[in-house]
Amino acid sequence: MDRTRPLRIYLLRVAQNVQAQAEYRLDFVIGNLATVLRQAVGLAFVWVIFERVGSLGSWTLAEVMVIYGLAGVPLGLFELLFNGLWRINGMIRLGELDRFLHRPGGPLLYVMTTDSALHGVGDLVTGLIIFAVGAAQVGLSWSLGSVLFTVGAIVCGTVLHFSINLISASVSFWVVGLRSSLMYGVHSLSEFTKYPLTIYANPIQLLLTWVVPFGFAGFYPAAILLDRPETTWIATLLPLVTGAFFAVSLLIWRAGLRTYESTGS
Amino acid sequence: MAIRAYAALGVQRAQVALTYRLSLATGILTGLVRILVLYYIWRVVYQGESVLQGFTLQEMTTYLFVSFVLRNFYSFQTETSISSKIRDGSVSFELIKPLNYQMARFAESLGSVVVEGVLIGIVVATVGWIAFGMSGPATPVAAAAFVASLVLSLMINFAICFLVGLVSFWSTSVFGIVNSKRLIVEFFSGALVPLAFFPAWLRTIAQWLPFRGIVSTPVIIYLGQVSGERMWAELAVQAAWIVVMWLAGAAVWRLATRRLEVNGG
Numbered sequence: 001m002d003r004t005r006p007l008r009i010y011l012l013r014v015a016q017n018v019q020a021q022a023e024y025r026l027d028f029v030i031g032n033l034a035t036v037l038r039q040a041v042g043l044a045f046v047w048v049i050f051e052r053v054g055s056l057g058s059w060t061l062a063e064v065m066v067i068y069g070l071a072g073v074p075l076g077l078f079e080l081l082f083n084g085l086w087r088i089n090g091m092i093r094l095g096e097l098d099r100f101l102h103r104p105g106g107p108l109l110y111v112m113t114t115d116s117a118l119h120g121v122g123d124l125v126t127g128l129i130i131f132a133v134g135a136a137q138v139g140l141s142w143s144l145g146s147v148l149f150t151v152g153a154i155v156c157g158t159v160l161h162f163s164i165n166l167i168s169a170s171v172s173f174w175v176v177g178l179r180s181s182l183m184y185g186v187h188s189l190s191e192f193t194k195y196p197l198t199i200y201a202n203p204i205q206l207l208l209t210w211v212v213p214f215g216f217a218g219f220y221p222a223a224i225l226l227d228r229p230e231t232t233w234i235a236t237l238l239p240l241v242t243g244a245f246f247a248v249s250l251l252i253w254r255a256g257l258r259t260y261e262s263t264g265s
Numbered sequence: 266m267a268i269r270a271y272a273a274l275g276v277q278r279a280q281v282a283l284t285y286r287l288s289l290a291t292g293i294l295t296g297l298v299r300i301l302v303l304y305y306i307w308r309v310v311y312q313g314e315s316v317l318q319g320f321t322l323q324e325m326t327t328y329l330f331v332s333f334v335l336r337n338f339y340s341f342q343t344e345t346s347i348s349s350k351i352r353d354g355s356v357s358f359e360l361i362k363p364l365n366y367q368m369a370r371f372a373e374s375l376g377s378v379v380v381e382g383v384l385i386g387i388v389v390a391t392v393g394w395i396a397f398g399m400s401g402p403a404t405p406v407a408a409a410a411f412v413a414s415l416v417l418s419l420m421i422n423f424a425i426c427f428l429v430g431l432v433s434f435w436s437t438s439v440f441g442i443v444n445s446k447r448l449i450v451e452f453f454s455g456a457l458v459p460l461a462f463f464p465a466w467l468r469t470i471a472q473w474l475p476f477r478g479i480v481s482t483p484v485i486i487y488l489g490q491v492s493g494e495r496m497w498a499e500l501a502v503q504a505a506w507i508v509v510m511w512l513a514g515a516a517v518w519r520l521a522t523r524r525l526e527v528n529g530g
Contacts, residue, residue, distance in 0.1 A: 030441035037448040045457045049310055052317060052462055057309040119441070181291035188295040192302050199309045204301070 006105040013113035014081065021118050028118050035122030039072060042194065043130060059196045063226055065134025070150075070225075071194045071218025072127025074157030079120030082162050084112040088169040089180045097260060108253060112162075140225060153221030156242040160217045161190070163242075163249035170249070173256030190214040196223075198230065209234060213241050270364055271372035278376030289381060292337075293388050300333050300389075303457075304397065318461040324488055327400050328459055330393035331487055332480045335415070336456040338382040339374070339422050346373065347430030348439045360522065367427060367514055374423050403489025410496055414483040417503040421478045424510035425450070431514070434521040455481030475510060478503040 021028060046068065050061040059067075088111060091097045100107035140146070168186040175182075189207070193214045197205050208215040220235035282289070304326060311322040320328065347370055350356045359366055393399035402408035429446045433439045451457055454476040460468055471477055482499050485491050491499055 024437065026436065027438040027441065030438040034441045034444035037445050041448045041452045044452060048458045048462050051464055053310050185291050185295050188298045191298055195306060200305045
């Protein structure tokens, strides 16, 4: 089989989703308005606080913006590229997974492309803008190295969102009654990592670094860019953690698929 | 007789709400994540400060928990139930019933609020009191006025939801619109940051919008930050907004149904 075939199938299906949703242009505009508003409200909150106190612990407003923006970009990319993962529970429950089981490229390829949330564009763009404004105010000096690092960090962050969501969605293979609630709960933890992780109590920091490592999808790479020494050694583990969680998520998904096929439901 | 019909609608909706306990429970847990994020941000902000804008850290913690309950008395489901009736066309059945559409939806929302609100209230108050040292109402009078203000808050919230729900007569982008509305309410009601922290110009805007009656007014009464005559004035402002928004809702409803009849005729 042609090696690039899965990629072509993937792109074709995303293009289809985009095309289908382009029919509803107003939906696209308003959906993105909501995501932009969400980012704006979150930022307004930070701004109101800084108006009063000037800093968040040892972090300046510009530094928080770098973290906040860098956390938003992988989230937007995830929604845009892999949003179909949210439907896994429903597919298992209703037996809809069956129709993907024997298609070329494997079922995951089709599951993750059952939806592409165009409102992810809003998260992506506002994230980039907030990041850029913050970075300019901090006075980050850009080199080829730091640009490549930032791109790499965004890719890793997106893969982390994918892996964490795939793991929590795969739990549905064993506990169908959960609906998507576990996934929502786990996903909501990413809320923490829009702000400097160091402000939280230790258990929360440990949770978001080692158990549900959303900290690597924004905060840690931002800390490296900002040259904050207190977190640098953990931040260097970014590719390792990403790779490990990606591998584990695929293993869990495959194990889940086996139980799905064997029950034949 | 009409009252019995409305009551039956409320009871029925309460039963529906009870069947979705699990997703409600995860909703509460997800919400607690958000409270925790805000709590830690405030803790850092209060480092070395005892009072900010008239709030001690304990009052701020109390504000967080009480405002969360107020903000979430209405679940997303309840908010969209008005528009979904319009979208799926079942609104036409409502038209032939000898009930006031607005009153009927209000009765239903009260039904789900009794279940959802009470559950959220119990869980959040327990966590707040045990783990975070949240305080009770400032005085017995404040407690009584808080209950009154809470009821008014529910009615404002409903009146706004109703108005926004009617938008689905004209647009299919309900999800984005409801989400945008939620975010605007979240910010201007003081659910995210107390209005006292707003810069003067922004506070003036918030002062003249109806949203602060949903969260800010009941909470500052709870905390005893307004009392005596000013407290009565605040309650009166809430009541006035209910009248205005209710009448606006009724007017838009008439406009919309006229359109509906034209289309269906």
